[in-house]
Amino acid sequence: MAENEIREPVQKRSIEKKEKIIKHGFELICEKGYYNTNTAEIAKSAGVSTGIVYQYFNDKHDILIEGIKKYASRIFFPMLHIAKDTNINPDNLEMVLKEMIDNFIKSHLLSKEAHSEITAMTHTDEQIADFFKNNEIYMTNSVVEILLNSGFNPENIHEKVHLSIILIDNLCHEIVYHKHEEMNYETMTNLVINTIVNLINS
Amino acid sequence: MAENEIREPVQKRSIEKKEKIIKHGFELICEKGYYNTNTAEIAKSAGVSTGIVYQYFNDKHDILIEGIKKYASRIFFPMLHIAKDTNINPDNLEMVLKEMIDNFIKSHLLSKEAHSEITAMTHTDEQIADFFKNNEIYMTNSVVEILLNSGFNPENIHEKVHLSIILIDNLCHEIVYHKHEEMNYETMTNLVINTIVNLINS
Amino acid sequence: MAENEIREPVQKRSIEKKEKIIKHGFELICEKGYYNTNTAEIAKSAGVSTGIVYQYFNDKHDILIEGIKKYASRIFFPMLHIAKDTNINPDNLEMVLKEMIDNFIKSHLLSKEAHSEITAMTHTDEQIADFFKNNEIYMTNSVVEILLNSGFNPENIHEKVHLSIILIDNLCHEIVYHKHEEMNYETMTNLVINTIVNLINS
Amino acid sequence: MAENEIREPVQKRSIEKKEKIIKHGFELICEKGYYNTNTAEIAKSAGVSTGIVYQYFNDKHDILIEGIKKYASRIFFPMLHIAKDTNINPDNLEMVLKEMIDNFIKSHLLSKEAHSEITAMTHTDEQIADFFKNNEIYMTNSVVEILLNSGFNPENIHEKVHLSIILIDNLCHEIVYHKHEEMNYETMTNLVINTIVNLINS
DNA sequence: TATGAATGAGTCTTCATTCAT
DNA sequence: AATGAATGAAGACTCATTCAT
Numbered sequence: 001m002a003e004n005e006i007r008e009p010v011q012k013r014s015i016e017k018k019e020k021i022i023k024h025g026f027e028l029i030c031e032k033g034y035y036n037t038n039t040a041e042i043a044k045s046a047g048v049s050t051g052i053v054y055q056y057f058n059d060k061h062d063i064l065i066e067g068i069k070k071y072a073s074r075i076f077f078p079m080l081h082i083a084k085d086t087n088i089n090p091d092n093l094e095m096v097l098k099e100m101i102d103n104f105i106k107s108h109l110l111s112k113e114a115h116s117e118i119t120a121m122t123h124t125d126e127q128i129a130d131f132f133k134n135n136e137i138y139m140t141n142s143v144v145e146i147l148l149n150s151g152f153n154p155e156n157i158h159e160k161v162h163l164s165i166i167l168i169d170n171l172c173h174e175i176v177y178h179k180h181e182e183m184n185y186e187t188m189t190n191l192v193i194n195t196i197v198n199l200i201n202s
Numbered sequence: 203m204a205e206n207e208i209r210e211p212v213q214k215r216s217i218e219k220k221e222k223i224i225k226h227g228f229e230l231i232c233e234k235g236y237y238n239t240n241t242a243e244i245a246k247s248a249g250v251s252t253g254i255v256y257q258y259f260n261d262k263h264d265i266l267i268e269g270i271k272k273y274a275s276r277i278f279f280p281m282l283h284i285a286k287d288t289n290i291n292p293d294n295l296e297m298v299l300k301e302m303i304d305n306f307i308k309s310h311l312l313s314k315e316a317h318s319e320i321t322a323m324t325h326t327d328e329q330i331a332d333f334f335k336n337n338e339i340y341m342t343n344s345v346v347e348i349l350l351n352s353g354f355n356p357e358n359i360h361e362k363v364h365l366s367i368i369l370i371d372n373l374c375h376e377i378v379y380h381k382h383e384e385m386n387y388e389t390m391t392n393l394v395i396n397t398i399v400n401l402i403n404s
Numbered sequence: 405m406a407e408n409e410i411r412e413p414v415q416k417r418s419i420e421k422k423e424k425i426i427k428h429g430f431e432l433i434c435e436k437g438y439y440n441t442n443t444a445e446i447a448k449s450a451g452v453s454t455g456i457v458y459q460y461f462n463d464k465h466d467i468l469i470e471g472i473k474k475y476a477s478r479i480f481f482p483m484l485h486i487a488k489d490t491n492i493n494p495d496n497l498e499m500v501l502k503e504m505i506d507n508f509i510k511s512h513l514l515s516k517e518a519h520s521e522i523t524a525m526t527h528t529d530e531q532i533a534d535f536f537k538n539n540e541i542y543m544t545n546s547v548v549e550i551l552l553n554s555g556f557n558p559e560n561i562h563e564k565v566h567l568s569i570i571l572i573d574n575l576c577h578e579i580v581y582h583k584h585e586e587m588n589y590e591t592m593t594n595l596v597i598n599t600i601v602n603l604i605n606s
Numbered sequence: 607m608a609e610n611e612i613r614e615p616v617q618k619r620s621i622e623k624k625e626k627i628i629k630h631g632f633e634l635i636c637e638k639g640y641y642n643t644n645t646a647e648i649a650k651s652a653g654v655s656t657g658i659v660y661q662y663f664n665d666k667h668d669i670l671i672e673g674i675k676k677y678a679s680r681i682f683f684p685m686l687h688i689a690k691d692t693n694i695n696p697d698n699l700e701m702v703l704k705e706m707i708d709n710f711i712k713s714h715l716l717s718k719e720a721h722s723e724i725t726a727m728t729h730t731d732e733q734i735a736d737f738f739k740n741n742e743i744y745m746t747n748s749v750v751e752i753l754l755n756s757g758f759n760p761e762n763i764h765e766k767v768h769l770s771i772i773l774i775d776n777l778c779h780e781i782v783y784h785k786h787e788e789m790n791y792e793t794m795t796n797l798v799i800n801t802i803v804n805l806i807n808s
Numbered sequence: 809t810a811t812g813a814a815t816g817a818g819t820c821t822t823c824a825t826t827c828a829t
Numbered sequence: 830a831a832t833g834a835a836t837g838a839a840g841a842c843t844c845a846t847t848c849a850t
Contacts, residue, residue, distance in 0.1 A: 014813075033326045035237040038840060049815045054842065120325035124235050133381055159390040162382070163369065163397070170368045180339065180364075188361040194404075195365070195397055202396075216830080240823055242833095251832040253826080262824065418834075437730050439641040443820060453836045458821065524729035528639050537785055563794040566786070567773065567801065574772045584743065584768070592765040598808075599769065599801055606800075620809085644844055646812095655811040657847080666845065 006058055018056045020046040026067025030117040034064060061125075068118055068128055072135070074107065088150045090201060097193045101168055108176040140165060152200060164196045208260055220258045222248040228269025232319045236266060266323070270330055274320055274337070276309070290352045292403060299395045303370055310378040342367065354402060366398045410462055422460045424450040430471025434521040438468060468525070472532055476522055476539070478511065492554045494605060501597045505572055512580040544569060556604060568600045612664055624662045626652040632673025640670060640727065670727070674734055678724055678741065680713070694756045696807060703774075703799045710778040746771065758806060770802045 024045040028037045039060055043050045057063050088096050121128045143161045148154055171192045175185050226247040230239045241262055245252045259265050290298050323330045345363045350356055373394045377387050428449040432441045443464055447454045461467050492500050525532045547565045552558055575596045579589050630651040634643045645666055649656045663669050694702050727734045749767045754760055777798045781791050 011813090017813090039842075040840085050841090051816065051843075052814055055813075060841070117325060120322040123319060123322035137382065137384070156386070156389050156393065159385055159393055162385060163390065163393060166372045167365065167368070170372075178335065180335070182339065183361060183364065184358070187358050188365065191358060191361055191365060191401065195401060198400060199393065199397055213830095241825080242823075245833095252824095252834095253832055254830075256825065257830075415834090421834090442818080454820090455822080455837065456835055459834075464820070521729060524726040527726035541786065541788070560790070560793050560797065563789055563797055566789060567776075567794065567797060570776045571769065571772070574769075574776075582739065584739070586743065587765055587768060588762070591762050592769065595762060595765055595769060595805065599805060602804060603797065603801060645846080646844075649812095656813090656845095657811055658809080660846065661809075 006056065017046075017048060017052070021048065021053055021056060022063060022066050022070060025063040026071060029064055029067065033117065034060075034121065064121070065127060065131075068121075068131060072118055072131070088146060088152075090152070093197055093200065094193055097168075097196055098189075101172060101189060101192070104168060104172040105175055108172050136165075147200065153202070160199050160202075164199060167192045167196060208258065216258075219248075219250055219254070223250060223255060223258060224265060224268045224272060227265040228273055231266055231269065235319060236262075236323065267329055267333075270320055270323075270333060274333070290348060290354075292354070295399055295402065296395055299370075299398055300391075303374060303391060303394075306370060306374040307377055310374050338367075349402065355404075362401050362404075366401060369394050369398060410460065418460075421450075421452060421456070425452065425457055425460060426467060426470050426474060429467040430475060433468055433471065437521065438464075438525065469531060469535075472522055472525075472535060476535070492550060492556075494556070497601055497604065498597055501572075501600055502593075505576060505593060505596070508572060508576040509579055512576050540569075551604065557606070564603050564606075568603060571596050571600060612662065620662075623652075623654055623658070627654060627659060627662060628669060628672045628676055631669040632677055635670055635673065636724070640666075667731075671733055671737075674724055674727075674737060678737070694752060694758075696758070699803055699806065700799055703802055704795075707774055707778060707795060707798075710774060711781055742771075753806065759808070766805050766808075770805060773798050773802060 021042065025037070025042040028042055028045055031037075039053055040050050042060075042063065043053050046053075053063070057066070086092075086096050086099075118128070118132075122132050123129070140158060140161050143165070144157050147157060147161065171185075171188060174180065174183075175189075223244065227239075227244040230244055230247055233239075241255055242252055244262075244265065245255050255265070259268070288294075288298055288301075320330070320334075324334050325331070342360060342363050345367070346359050349359060349363065373387075373390060376382065376385070377391075425446065429441075429446040432446055432449055435441075443457055444454055446464075446467065447457050450457075457467070461470070490496075490500050490503075522532070522536075526536050527533070544562060544565050547569070548561050551561060551565065575589075575592060578584065578587075579593075627648065631643075631648040634648055634651055637643075645659055646656050648666075648669065649659050659669070663672070692698075692702055692705075724734070724738075728738050729735070746764060746767050749771070750763050753763060753767065777791075777794060780786065780789070781795075
């Protein structure tokens with residue numbers, strides 16, 4: 001049996017090629033679903049031959065994983081960056097949250113399909129689920145740290161932050177996709193912010 | 203898709219056969235995923251021939267849809283039933299919520315995989331997504347109605363209920379899947395209840 | 405993962421179909437080599453679709469194995485039959501051997517390619533090698549038994565029979581294929597017979 | 607096949623490179639089989655690039671052929687060397703045979719797989735088959751010549767030698783692979799030697 | 809000469825769907 | 830209505846060979 005050695009490309013052109021495969025492959029998968037996207041399409045879309053794909057990736061699944069690793073971070077880290085770069089205190093918490101939500105929505109918009117398919121796969125694929133779990137933990141811990149450094153009440157702080165993140169994540173998700181026509185999203189945003197403020201300060 | 207003369211079974215035995223296909227098909231799909239379950243398995247598991255499947259369903263996808271229509275309701279209605287059958291008022295709201303959560307967790311446990319796979323598909327399949335959206339709307343409206351009839355503050359009530367449902371849903375999901383070892387779920391449950399109480403009463 | 409259940413056909417038409425696949429598949433493999441014969445060709449040659457092949461066989465390799473099991477026996481058993489059906493004694497041994505060789509040659513001719521490819525695979529494929537080893541052992545033991553019942557000297561009888569079989573097998577093989585032009589095969593046949601007679605009677 | 611300008615290397619380094627490819631390629635092929643060894647592996651094992659292989663060889667098959675030409679001789683010539691360098695006469699024939707067998711076994715052991723795979727290919731590949739046939743003829747003729755020079759009976763000498771070689775070859779092969787546990791190989795060796803002595807002296 | 813990235817035809821295998829019975 | 834054998838298109842992946850550098 002041939003040893004399936006995956007080339008980790010070092011030359012610039014090769015790196016670009018691998019990136020292209022990840023980008024186009026991930027896009028296609030997000031648009032049409034993992035099982036509805038075949039390797040030939042991915043290769044064609046990336047402007048390479050089918051064969052070359054298997055020099056950079058073990059298999060189709062690998063492309064998805066790498067895509068998630070690459071683009072999922074972009075979707076989740078903005079929130080973190082905002083938090084990190086800002087001084088949070090009880091007085092500006094509301095404002096910071098508003099900014100956070102705005103930013104979160106922006107990144108959601110950046111890759112509608114991506115977010116959709118990634119979330120979907122979380123439920124089926126252990127590797128992907130793990131990736132997200134770790135990401136979430138890291139995010140929660142980071143926010144907790146910031147809050148503690150800013151003098152917020154440490155009681156049940158992990159749980160509070162976790163619930164806050166859930167609320168923001170859901171809010172943004174719905175604003176971008178669900179579009180329940182019977183909902184007023186400005187109102188909902190304010191409710192979320194108030195709820196979080198109360199929660200954190202409780 | 204031309205409606206290839208799908209027989210809507212009228213005889214008792216036929217109806218039972220169709221039900222069996224839906225039940226076993228849906229179970230398999232939930233366990234192993236839609237793309238990892240083939241029609242032969244479904245037929246075998248349902249105790250029928252492969253051919254007969256296509257007399258009751260247009261295609262494989264149809265089986266899934268009917269499965270969701272039938273069983274997804276069971277997963278989401280408990281909450282509703284509780285709400286409907288109980289008199290809610292500001293004083294017993296906390297207790298009702300507690301009961302709701304308990305019940306919600308139970309139905310999560312009843313069909314872990316189902317819930318997982320269904321949620322996953324929501325993101326890929328428009329038909330399924332629609333089904334869930336409508337379900338959610340119906341659920342929200344029902345709860346809203348109950349609250350209004352019980353004299354709660356009608357201001358932004360739709361949004362408040364929606365956020366409450368999200369919080370409960372997420373809480374239960376995490377309790378069932380025990381995702382975060384670093385979280386205290388009793389604490390979180392109390393936080394959720396308090397948050398909802400504050401929200402609804404605000 | 406779907407359970408790859410191989411249908412063991414019971415109906416007449418199905419059995420015939422399986423037989424056809426074995427026959428044509430084996431013929432093609434023998435003619436062109438295992439790696440130079442693809443499943444599409446086998447299916448086409450057998451007059452069936454590619455898909456059906458995998459309802460009767462686990463994989464391509466299976467076809468080969470079944471082919472060998474079926475046709476290799478035909479090639480090797482004639483020798484045995486002759487031996488079994490004849491009364492051998494020191495006086496007619498020479499005659500029996502002559503007849504054996506004639507028959508052996510006939511079956512070699514019946515499936516030139518088969519013999520060729522089978523022998524080839526013996527060296528690569530453990531399963532096939534095992535099959536042949538067992539066949540050889542069985543054949544040797546059968547002949548030994550006959551000789552013992554006929555009152556031949558039991559000393560080292562297994563080894564003697566084994567060498568005899570090798571000589572006959574090689575002789576026939578060369579007569580059918582090698583065709584060393586510089587050899588006189590009538591002479592060689594006589595030499596082989598005399599050698600065996602001496603060996604067995606020694 | 608158009609001779610795509612295969613460079614016959616003249617410089618020392620080039621020759622070494624070609625030799626390396628033949629050696630490592632042949633070894634891999636013998637170990638894993640021709641169709642289970644790919645050119646990338648061969649190149650890597652030989653410490654060269656994939657591309658360069660096609661400057662020394664027309665195709666993969668070429669590597670095998672050259673490997674056989676080069677190494678098969680080593681496997682078969684020992685027997686010959688012994689014969690050539692020794693004075694054979696009716697009195698020492700037995701001893702010479704014993705030595706021959708010992709030596710033959712040694713070379714079998716040196717490259718178990720090689721012998722196995724080469725023999726296998728004989729049945730599929732005409733070019734290889736021819737090579738072996740010629741080798742056999744040459745070997746037989748050489749031995750015949752020696753025997754004639756040593757005063758042995760020339761009657762049917764080609765056939766006798768041929769059968770002798772077959773017996774030795776088979777004996778050694780079995781001793782090396784220990785195929786039949788129910789056989790006593792010392793006994794068999796003696797039987798073979800006696801048989802050959804009788805044959806040659808007859 | 810030499811490299812190793814790139815090609816793409818070819819392979820085995822699966823499976824939704826159809827059809828003869 | 831029912832069966833399950835049959836179909837064949839489609840998919841993931843491999844690898845001998847070529848080619849830009």
